[in-house]
Amino acid sequence: xxxxxxxxxxxxxxxxxxxxxxxxxxxxxxxxxxxxxxxxxxxxxxxxxxxxxxxxxxxxxxxxxxxxxxxxxxxxxxxxxxxxxxxxxxxxxxxxxxxxxxxxxxxxxxxxxxxxxxxxxxxxxxxxxxxxxxxxxxxxxxxxxxxxxxxxxxxxxxxxxxxxxxxxxxxxxxxxxxxxxxxxxxxxxxxxxxxxxxxxxxxxxxxxxxxxxxxxxxxxxxxxxxxxxxxxxxxx
Numbered sequence: 001x002x003x004x005x006x007x008x009x010x011x012x013x014x015x016x017x018x019x020x021x022x023x024x025x026x027x028x029x030x031x032x033x034x035x036x037x038x039x040x041x042x043x044x045x046x047x048x049x050x051x052x053x054x055x056x057x058x059x060x061x062x063x064x065x066x067x068x069x070x071x072x073x074x075x076x077x078x079x080x081x082x083x084x085x086x087x088x089x090x091x092x093x094x095x096x097x098x099x100x101x102x103x104x105x106x107x108x109x110x111x112x113x114x115x116x117x118x119x120x121x122x123x124x125x126x127x128x129x130x131x132x133x134x135x136x137x138x139x140x141x142x143x144x145x146x147x148x149x150x151x152x153x154x155x156x157x158x159x160x161x162x163x164x165x166x167x168x169x170x171x172x173x174x175x176x177x178x179x180x181x182x183x184x185x186x187x188x189x190x191x192x193x194x195x196x197x198x199x200x201x202x203x204x205x206x207x208x209x210x211x212x213x214x215x216x217x218x219x220x221x222x223x224x225x226x227x228x229x230x231x232x233x234x235x236x
Contacts (some may be wrong), residue, residue: 002044011181022139025106026096027052027075030143033088034115037151042088046152047192050092051175052141056104072180077106079176079188097139099191111143114172116192118199120152162205163210169196170211177219184224193218193227194234 007096034046053074077098084090098104100106114124155162176186176193193213200212228235 012144022100022105022137024097024099025052025139025141026066026098027078027111027141029094030090030092030111030146031091032090032145032148032150034084034090034117034150034152035088037077037153042084042086043117043120043152044084044086044088046084046088046090046115046117046120047195048082048084048090048092049173049189049192050111050143051076051077052106052110053112053175054100054104055107056101073178074175075104075181075183076175076185076188078111079185081189083191106141110141112172112175113145114169114170114192115145115150115152116195117152117229118156118195121165121174122156123150123152123166124172159203159206159208163208166196166199167211168175170213173213177213177217179219182220182223184220186218186227187224190231191234194231197231198235228233 008184030050034043035041036043036047055074056072077100078095080092082090082092085096108125112124112126114122116122155165173189173192176189178185195212196212200210200214203210203212215227215231222226224230
C-alpha cells in the first residue's frame, strides 16, 4: 500500500468516526423583559448581546483520539446586539438556516446572552436545556430567556468595588476579541464594546484598574478597519 493510499484510508476512517451534527442551523426569536431586581421596574437602555458559538474539532489521526480541539477555537455562527426599550423589553429576530463547516456544531448551551447597563452588575449566561442530548442534536435552537423577565441588580458600593465586577463581563465578551480567528466579530457589538471601553477610560482617569477591553485589545484592525472609527458613536 502506498503512502498516499494509507493517508486516504486513515482520513476516511477518521471522517467516518466523526460525530454527526446538523449541517445547518436556525434559531427561534427571543422576546423578553429586563427589570430592576429590587423595584421590579422596567429597565430602559440595557445593552443585550446574543451569540451562537460553534464548536469545531480537527482530525488528529490518532486511533484512540481521532479528534481534537481546533487551535483556532470556536467561531460565531450568529451575533446580535440590541437595547431594551422604555418598557424594558428587547427582541432578537429568528434567523437561519445558516450552514456550518464540516466537523463543527453548535453546543448544548447556546445562545449565550450578555446584559449590561451602567450602574448595574453585568450579567451573562448561556442557555440550559434539560434534555441535553436531544437539544445538542437539534438544528433549531431556542433560548430559555424567551418570554421571561430578567432581573438585574443595581450595584451598591464604591468605584473600586464596581470595577471588580467587570471581570466576568470581560470574559463573556472574549468571543468578539479572539485573536486566533481572523474575523471582525467585534464589529457586531459596537454599542457594548464602545460603552465598556468608555467606562474603562473613566476608571483609568481615576487610577482604578478594570479588566475591560481597550481599543488596542480589539483584534485584526488592519483587516477590519479602525475600532476607534467604528465605535466612535459610543465612545463620546
